[in-house]
Amino acid sequence: PDEPLLFEIGDTEHSGVDLPEVTIDDSFLGGFERKTKLDLAGLTEPEAMRHYVRLSRMNHSIDSGMYPLGSCTMKHNPRLNEKMARLPGFSDIHPLQPVSTVQGALELMNQLSHWLLTLTNTAAVALSPKAGAHGELLGMMAIKAAQDAAGQAHRTVVLVPESAHGTNPATAAFLGYTVKPVPAKADGTVDVEAVKAALSPEVAAIMLTNPNTCGLFEPQVIEIAQAVHDAGAFFYCDGANFNAIMGVVRPGDLGIDAMHINLHKTFSTPHGGGGPGAGPVVLSQALAPFAPVPFVRKGEKGLELVEHVEEHALCRVTAFHGQMGMYVRALTYMLSHGGDGLAQAAQDAVLNANYIKARLQHIFSVPFPNYPTMHEALFDDSFLKDTGVTTLDFAKAMIDEGFHPMTMYFPLVVHGAMLVEPTESESKQTLDRFCDVMAELATDAKAGNAARFTAAPVKAPRRRLDETRAARQPVLKWEKPADLPQAAE
Amino acid sequence: PDEPLLFEIGDTEHSGVDLPEVTIDDSFLGGFERKTKLDLAGLTEPEAMRHYVRLSRMNHSIDSGMYPLGSCTMKHNPRLNEKMARLPGFSDIHPLQPVSTVQGALELMNQLSHWLLTLTNTAAVALSPKAGAHGELLGMMAIKAAQDAAGQAHRTVVLVPESAHGTNPATAAFLGYTVKPVPAKADGTVDVEAVKAALSPEVAAIMLTNPNTCGLFEPQVIEIAQAVHDAGAFFYCDGANFNAIMGVVRPGDLGIDAMHINLHKTFSTPHGGGGPGAGPVVLSQALAPFAPVPFVRKGEKGLELVEHVEEHALCRVTAFHGQMGMYVRALTYMLSHGGDGLAQAAQDAVLNANYIKARLQHIFSVPFPNYPTMHEALFDDSFLKDTGVTTLDFAKAMIDEGFHPMTMYFPLVVHGAMLVEPTESESKQTLDRFCDVMAELATDAKAGNAARFTAAPVKAPRRRLDETRAARQPVLKWEKPADLPQAAE
Amino acid sequence: MRYLPHSASERAEMLGVIGAADVDALFSAVPKSALKSFDLGLPAHQPEFLVETHMRALAAKNHAAGDGPFFVGAGAYRHHVPATVDHLIQRSEWLTAYTPYQPEISQGTLQMLFEFQTQVAKITGMDVANASLYDGSTGTAEAVLMAKRLTKKNKIVLSGGLHPHYRDVVKAYLKDDPDLVCLSPSPEGQGDILSQIDGNTAAIVVQTPDFYGHLRDLKAAADAAHAHGALLIVVITEVVSLGLLEAPGALGADIVVCEGQSIGNALNFGGPYLGLMATRKEFIRQMPGRLCGETVDADGNRGFVLTLSTREQHIRREKATSNICTNSGLCALAFSIHMSLLGEAGFTRLARLNHHNAVKLARMLGTVPGVELLNKSFFNEMTIRLPVPAAPVVEMLAQAGVLAGVPVSRLEPYNPNVENLIVLAATELTTHADIEMLAECLHAAIEEDAQ
Amino acid sequence: MRYLPHSASERAEMLGVIGAADVDALFSAVPKSALKSFDLGLPAHQPEFLVETHMRALAAKNHAAGDGPFFVGAGAYRHHVPATVDHLIQRSEWLTAYTPYQPEISQGTLQMLFEFQTQVAKITGMDVANASLYDGSTGTAEAVLMAKRLTKKNKIVLSGGLHPHYRDVVKAYLKDDPDLVCLSPSPEGQGDILSQIDGNTAAIVVQTPDFYGHLRDLKAAADAAHAHGALLIVVITEVVSLGLLEAPGALGADIVVCEGQSIGNALNFGGPYLGLMATRKEFIRQMPGRLCGETVDADGNRGFVLTLSTREQHIRREKATSNICTNSGLCALAFSIHMSLLGEAGFTRLARLNHHNAVKLARMLGTVPGVELLNKSFFNEMTIRLPVPAAPVVEMLAQAGVLAGVPVSRLEPYNPNVENLIVLAATELTTHADIEMLAECLHAAIEEDAQ
Structure with missing residues (x-):
């Protein structure tokens, strides 16, 4: 199915809105009126409807099929959340209208904070970060501010295990830290001794994901936290995998100092083809004084929004108060589940991953078989050895069977990693079909039917795309054919 | 793509709602508690979401492609209408709550009536019919009541042209009338002389569609109305094709006595896979006294809803007050277009049909070439003679090209009729692609490539379905495999 | 007009292909006396936000069921739709x-x-x-x-x-x-x-x-x-x-x-x-x-x-x-x-919850002096007899924000035997506070009417 | 729980395939001291309609922009979204x-x-x-x-x-x-x-x-x-x-x-x-x-x-x-x-309409005694200086249902020079009646404050 670009459908005359043409008083425009043409194509409403409906049909989505992307937590997105986020009392309020007129919004932020603090057993939460990576940035800023305030500005090293998400080293480097990798043990977990060996008076913090990116709960996490604290450093925990333990394990009990929580993963605010997300950060007692503005507190005349703190350590990391739309969705999700439902969801997520592992471990290679897995099942591609089929080929063949591929080649510590995260939203029926398909594909690959894989996908809206060409000769916007330079004769 | 039946996915344990289990006081149940099992499968919310999303993707829809179904007026359905219909002030009000608490609803009904009366130049409107056929029934009931009241109960014949929709004779027969067909002229229109010849003291009414089902405006409609009235009969006009003339011609000016208006065709309330619709009926001064309850009138304390008229001729044709949800959508559509926009829409609908006729008339056979067509272009299948391709085959081949087939084999007066109604919603770009595809198909059929047609569709979710089998051995509900009788050994 | 895809130049081009001088030529079969022989006097097309303003103003003149205690049934019921x-x-x-x-x-x-x-x-x-x-x-x-x-x-x-x-x-x-x-x-x-x-x-x-x-x-x-x-x-x-x-x-x-x-x-x-x-x-x-x-x-x-x-x-x-x-x-x-979301488990629970709330309603109504419950059996709906005509009482309660049910006289206006009757329903959405408020208001209205 | 697809029997069956006695066995890597060692004290799961009731109650405590005249901008603007x-x-x-x-x-x-x-x-x-x-x-x-x-x-x-x-x-x-x-x-x-x-x-x-x-x-x-x-x-x-x-x-x-x-x-x-x-x-x-x-x-x-x-x-x-x-x-x-719905034609018109309404706003504000417009140029937003501190005036107007703009002191609390300033915006949704009401209330508030 092919859909032209909107610029190939519409033109500058067509418009899908009706607005009156008014006469302008240009005396207030200071001579800055637009003189260049916009050259912006418009679509009437029926044309726009069809364009965006047709385009959407070229997407895979969680509503149309399983999305077993490890580390992404693609779970069901309840529509009640969408409905609540659209109540005018939430969607049609301005961040700077008088605080007396938004008491319900502040109460909502307070309630969301209460849930997050209770589920993590931590002391403070900064709601404002716009996404996980932004939360990471804020959390590490808070750590930096705390170290500076303690006269420890000379601590310039951050420890990051090799299995970490790319955002971890990127964040640390962004703040001027030197990133020092920590090796993993052969069983896929971090060794407290390796951490101790890496700790020094230059180390400001460790950034650890738990459950880690191999899908394992770090069994020595409490000892690691203790060692980190003993060395005068802080423990930043990447909360991307909180879905495995919410309501079952409280990160605060493990000794973490800061952790971001992806509301768009754990609490089901929809991923929307790449956001918006929200990445609140919970903080330990030690870091709480370094939380940014704004935050909500109780005052004499109701709830107050603290937007300024003189000489505050962190100041602010975004305009306004963060992702209100996501707060509404997340709180709705929490209230729907209740404390009992959230714990059940985490347990089901872990159950599902272990079920996949159990059903496939005799066919696929499992790099770390020692522990039960948490909410992700990690395989590697050694079962594809000598088949002429790559991990990528295998993934593309899954597309032809109606499944989104799992995460591939991550974590980097496992060669040819295949990371499967079913989440709690998938039924046993779907898991069984998934396992059947995976097993059938693996069998077929081993049987030498490489062509099925190297040619895949053949049933998708597009066959494999030339990414090298895209990067070598970037075409990042549409140009009118007449505007393009003529091809050489 | 295959999607199991919901009964094959869910079971009686699964549920997608959370409700408390309460203890029942059965002393008020009179011993009528359910003892038989419901045996009703449930789905959790993620399962339901995926089931209905996947099922929907097997449907063609106006949002995803052109729907050139003659006589069906499949036009763009603005989402503003849907949004307005869901305002709690419209969707969450009860038909029997005190009239003082629904003044806005009555005002809306009044405004809708005003638009309908103005566009048709008639004296009264009955809003309550649930759909076009229901409106027809009401209109003919009003005619019957008026004839009875005038001591003309002996008039037992209704004239219906052969080109009429099936609902027309069905409705007349339903009320006990004998249906007498009126032949059409060779040019596709009804001859006033033929009508005069058929008129007699036994004739209660004529039912005429105008523009007619051949897509032509009846040029002698005023003379026909005159002759009908002179003979003491009434003129029922089927308003299914009102989209061709709204804002351009007022049926009241043509002499009609009753006409239903399909809000789900002309005024864009969505067809929803088969309804709900709404079929208000406008009435001439002569028939106005025979309108049913309820209706709105101005009273001392605001608007009143008249729900009873003692000894009233017609009484009521439905519980409550009709299709409020459709009234909201239709009025929203009218206000959006304005009087100017409605006339423009009618003109564009006619322009589009004539454009298709002009572009295809050299390839397709046009049975009635004498008049410009109105909002439908009528072709017949004589161009397929000796090709081995039937009209049905041709229609199914259109599916493979991404178009919904046009209406086939209707009107009955044209052999192998193909009735194309583009509506005003289709862009020139789409019309051009439609004409290109139609021409290419016709050329290919004439070139002897019958296999492409007889095999079609091959790109749809299903290939041709065995309708004979469905009718001979009706399977109208799912039975658990174990419940089915064992196949004979 | 936002719903009409043709620009003026496209219309002209299409008329050219048809071979018609203007769009009126396509309506040549319409008797002259009837073709655009009128001024409709209807308003012109409007921006979406003005249409929305108009419709919202109409909607705001209605009392939505969710705005307060609500007991109206009689053939249409307010349930929660997921x-x-x-x-x-x-x-x-x-x-x-x-x-x-x-x-x-x-x-x-x-x-x-x-x-x-x-x-x-x-x-x-x-x-x-x-x-x-x-x-x-x-x-x-x-x-x-x-x-x-x-x-x-x-x-x-x-x-x-x-x-x-x-x-x-x-x-x-x-x-x-x-x-x-x-x-x-x-x-x-x-x-x-x-x-x-x-x-x-x-x-x-x-x-x-x-x-x-x-x-x-x-x-x-x-x-x-x-x-x-x-x-x-x-x-x-x-x-x-x-x-x-x-x-x-x-x-x-x-x-x-x-x-x-x-x-x-x-x-x-x-x-x-x-x-x-x-x-x-x-x-x-x-x-x-x-x-x-x-x-x-x-x-x-x-x-x-x-x-x-x-x-x-x-x-x-x-x-x-x-x-x-x-x-x-x-x-x-x-x-x-x-x-399908309900399934057997949910449908059963929903029905039981409806009946449960109706029993609560019936028992509470039984405590209001002068109110007589006519039902020996019911599911989620019941009829009561007041000592006074029902319609004015229902209207009085509506003014107080309580939609108390349907006076039977609204559907049977010519039957004096039903003048004092109200049909009321409870559903899963009926709360204890709703029922209490109804009883209180009913009590007050009957007393006021009696005076 | 409506969002979780497993029945109890399915969970048991899956644990059997895994070979785990119970779900806790899957959490064996978690230190004993940290595994479910707490009572969260959070409410249990709730029916959809009760969650909705809760959220609606919170939303109802906010004054939505559409509830009255609205001139708040300062980096976020209320426009009509089709x-x-x-x-x-x-x-x-x-x-x-x-x-x-x-x-x-x-x-x-x-x-x-x-x-x-x-x-x-x-x-x-x-x-x-x-x-x-x-x-x-x-x-x-x-x-x-x-x-x-x-x-x-x-x-x-x-x-x-x-x-x-x-x-x-x-x-x-x-x-x-x-x-x-x-x-x-x-x-x-x-x-x-x-x-x-x-x-x-x-x-x-x-x-x-x-x-x-x-x-x-x-x-x-x-x-x-x-x-x-x-x-x-x-x-x-x-x-x-x-x-x-x-x-x-x-x-x-x-x-x-x-x-x-x-x-x-x-x-x-x-x-x-x-x-x-x-x-x-x-x-x-x-x-x-x-x-x-x-x-x-x-x-x-x-x-x-x-x-x-x-x-x-x-x-x-x-x-x-x-x-x-x-x-x-x-x-x-x-x-x-x-x-894409706007296109060049719509985007241009939208911008012109915004400016048009802003000019109306500026001219009307110019008629309010004591109000000084600081802008020689603007698009749809402007700054005015009051003769009195701005924040209390804005609060006073909010209580009257008019959201009058942002007092600059809210964003620059440590700068005494901006204490009397308000930043206000008009958009295509601003009506003449809104502007009149703003001017009237502003006038009254300044007078009251001056007394």
Whole structure:
């Protein structure tokens, strides 16, 4: 199915809105009126409807099929959340209208904070970060501010295990830290001794994901936290995998100092083809004084929004108060589940991953078989050895069977990693079909039917795309054919 | 793509709602508690979401492609209408709550009536019919009541042209009338002389569609109305094709006595896979006294809803007050277009049909070439003679090209009729692609490539379905495999 | 205009291809006297936000059910519809599809209808169901006509507990039929329909819970009807009751008609609603409305089609079983999604919760001096008698923000016996605080009226 | 629980396949002291309708912008979003898709992003745009960092007309950077940024219309910056202004950052919003965020992919241009749909209508005794000086149902010079009646305050 670009459908005359043409008083425009043409194509409403409906049909989505992307937590997105986020009392309020007129919004932020603090057993939460990576940035800023305030500005090293998400080293480097990798043990977990060996008076913090990116709960996490604290450093925990333990394990009990929580993963605010997300950060007692503005507190005349703190350590990391739309969705999700439902969801997520592992471990290679897995099942591609089929080929063949591929080649510590995260939203029926398909594909690959894989996908809206060409000769916007330079004769 | 039946996915344990289990006081149940099992499968919310999303993707829809179904007026359905219909002030009000608490609803009904009366130049409107056929029934009931009241109960014949929709004779027969067909002229229109010849003291009414089902405006409609009235009969006009003339011609000016208006065709309330619709009926001064309850009138304390008229001729044709949800959508559509926009829409609908006729008339056979067509272009299948391709085959081949087939084999007066109604919603770009595809198909059929047609569709979710089998051995509900009788050994 | 895709230059270009001088040339068949010979005087097209302002102003003049305590029932019920239902029915491929005449590209709608028919058959305990009718009232009229076709007999007896609007619709459909017997309203639950049955009787029509909330003995009615070769038509206006009460099919019903609005559909001031009809297998060829059936495609894959259309108007024309064409497809979808979310477990719980709240309501009303509860049995609806005329009391309570139910006089204005009666319903949305406030306001209103 | 698909028996069956005694066995790696060692004390799961009741009660405690006259702007604007936009972005395939890493099954999102990038490039007059950032404020910080990478110079000068929150975010991102110069607020429109540029300057940051509504001379700023080898970063918080004002790209801007909320996105109490970033072609490899590019598939068909990802954290890790990952995909979709509905004709009209209403507002404010308009130029927003402190007046008007704008002291609490200032905006939704009511209430409030 092919859909032209909107610029190939519409033109500058067509418009899908009706607005009156008014006469302008240009005396207030200071001579800055637009003189260049916009050259912006418009679509009437029926044309726009069809364009965006047709385009959407070229997407895979969680509503149309399983999305077993490890580390992404693609779970069901309840529509009640969408409905609540659209109540005018939430969607049609301005961040700077008088605080007396938004008491319900502040109460909502307070309630969301209460849930997050209770589920993590931590002391403070900064709601404002716009996404996980932004939360990471804020959390590490808070750590930096705390170290500076303690006269420890000379601590310039951050420890990051090799299995970490790319955002971890990127964040640390962004703040001027030197990133020092920590090796993993052969069983896929971090060794407290390796951490101790890496700790020094230059180390400001460790950034650890738990459950880690191999899908394992770090069994020595409490000892690691203790060692980190003993060395005068802080423990930043990447909360991307909180879905495995919410309501079952409280990160605060493990000794973490800061952790971001992806509301768009754990609490089901929809991923929307790449956001918006929200990445609140919970903080330990030690870091709480370094939380940014704004935050909500109780005052004499109701709830107050603290937007300024003189000489505050962190100041602010975004305009306004963060992702209100996501707060509404997340709180709705929490209230729907209740404390009992959230714990059940985490347990089901872990159950599902272990079920996949159990059903496939005799066919696929499992790099770390020692522990039960948490909410992700990690395989590697050694079962594809000598088949002429790559991990990528295998993934593309899954597309032809109606499944989104799992995460591939991550974590980097496992060669040819295949990371499967079913989440709690998938039924046993779907898991069984998934396992059947995976097993059938693996069998077929081993049987030498490489062509099925190297040619895949053949049933998708597009066959494999030339990414090298895209990067070598970037075409990042549409140009009118007449505007393009003529091809050489 | 295959999607199991919901009964094959869910079971009686699964549920997608959370409700408390309460203890029942059965002393008020009179011993009528359910003892038989419901045996009703449930789905959790993620399962339901995926089931209905996947099922929907097997449907063609106006949002995803052109729907050139003659006589069906499949036009763009603005989402503003849907949004307005869901305002709690419209969707969450009860038909029997005190009239003082629904003044806005009555005002809306009044405004809708005003638009309908103005566009048709008639004296009264009955809003309550649930759909076009229901409106027809009401209109003919009003005619019957008026004839009875005038001591003309002996008039037992209704004239219906052969080109009429099936609902027309069905409705007349339903009320006990004998249906007498009126032949059409060779040019596709009804001859006033033929009508005069058929008129007699036994004739209660004529039912005429105008523009007619051949897509032509009846040029002698005023003379026909005159002759009908002179003979003491009434003129029922089927308003299914009102989209061709709204804002351009007022049926009241043509002499009609009753006409239903399909809000789900002309005024864009969505067809929803088969309804709900709404079929208000406008009435001439002569028939106005025979309108049913309820209706709105101005009273001392605001608007009143008249729900009873003692000894009233017609009484009521439905519980409550009709299709409020459709009234909201239709009025929203009218206000959006304005009087100017409605006339423009009618003109564009006619322009589009004539454009298709002009572009295809050299390839397709046009049975009635004498008049410009109105909002439908009528072709017949004589161009397929000796090709081995039937009209049905041709229609199914259109599916493979991404178009919904046009209406086939209707009107009955044209052999192998193909009735194309583009509506005003289709862009020139789409019309051009439609004409290109139609021409290419016709050329290919004439070139002897019958296999492409007889095999079609091959790109749809299903290939041709065995309708004979469905009718001979009706399977109208799912039975658990174990419940089915064992196949004979 | 935002909905019209042509620019002025495109219109001109198209007229050129047609060979017409202007658009009026395309209307040349219209008599001159009738073509644009008027000034409509209607407002011009408006920006979306102004239309929205207009409609919101109208909506704001209505008191929404959610704005306060709400006990109005009498054939339409306020239940919670899960957000998923309304989201899904707005999907383009459901909302903007036509009647599934082309089955190859309508399998979504068709499979849904097949599932819907199965659900309706299961909850009513009948063999087969159709793909929906307009609503319960017109469905009742269709059922009466169907019974006459099936039995080739004429007499129809309507129970005194039948919803007055339903009775009126049947009367309109059977205009001047001397064999139509409408029994008097039976607010006390004592209606005696069985003695009316004779050899000429095509069917008796019994509603349960009836208009006044009483539960009727269907088994007795079926036995009496069948003894005379008549059919039993069962009408149910509150379909949620089937989660708790015995299925009519298990008690001998021949045709079951329900108003299906309670499941998946909003109050909507009375429409669109959803007529359900189910019957015995042997009666299907006389059933009105669309039917969806299972079959296979050319590759042998399971698929679904509209079937038995030889009963319908577009094939049979004047010999059709009904003139129905468009029905309530999208409402049926909403019903089917909601019902599939409920499942047996949820549907049962929902019904029990409704009854539970109704019992609370009944007990509370029993504590209000002067209020008499007429029901010995009920599901979620009941009738009370006040010591004073009901309509002014209901109006007084409405002004206080409490929508207290329907004064029976609104539907039976010529019957002095019902002047003091109110029909009230509770659902899962009724709270304890709502009930308390009702009782308090009712008490105050009766006292005030008495003074 | 309605969102969890397993029944108890299915869970047991799955544990059997795994070979685990119970679900706790799967958590065996968790230290005993930490596993379920607590009582959360959180409420249990609830029916949908009770959750809805809870959320509606919270929402009802807020005064929605649509509830009365509304003039609040200052970086977020209330515009009409066509119903089609919000309908479309809720389609499953848009709403519940992931970041398009698998291009073969993500062409919808990818083509949309390509169209979005084209639209942003066109309205800003720049060569290329990225696929969105979180919002305008973080986008401004990213642009500053990008300028430092591009020029390898250190000094950054922020105009006194830059939104105070944006300034604060840049300060947080550049913590302790001695080369960051933040000029004082310039409510009078006299900010002198050009004299701050020197050979060490990486970029100057100029907002237009600035925080106080003044239109700034970008050409002069660009020339001055370029003369010293510095870059001009243009910040636009009201993207609708680009329908009427000259494109920054045509005036010499090097990087343009916009808050895109005004098109397609609701106020949402401040988020989610939409950061737009556009720049010159030669700078793309230092641009943060996702980029979508055109290519072909194995069959030679046009298709789209995320490209130049070697700039990004998941490939480059600590060498990435930014740590950004999730961005604002759905907000970008809303923007792109709304912008495609507007087109050149609609976008221009919308901008003109905004300015038109703002002129009406300015003229009316000029008639209120004691109110001084500070702007000689503006688009749809302006600053007024009252004879009294502004915050109490704004609060007083809010109590009367009029949301009159933002007292500047809310954003600059430590600056006594701005205590009497209010920033106000008009949009296409502002009516004449709103403006009259504002003027009336303002007049009354000033008088009352003066007494």
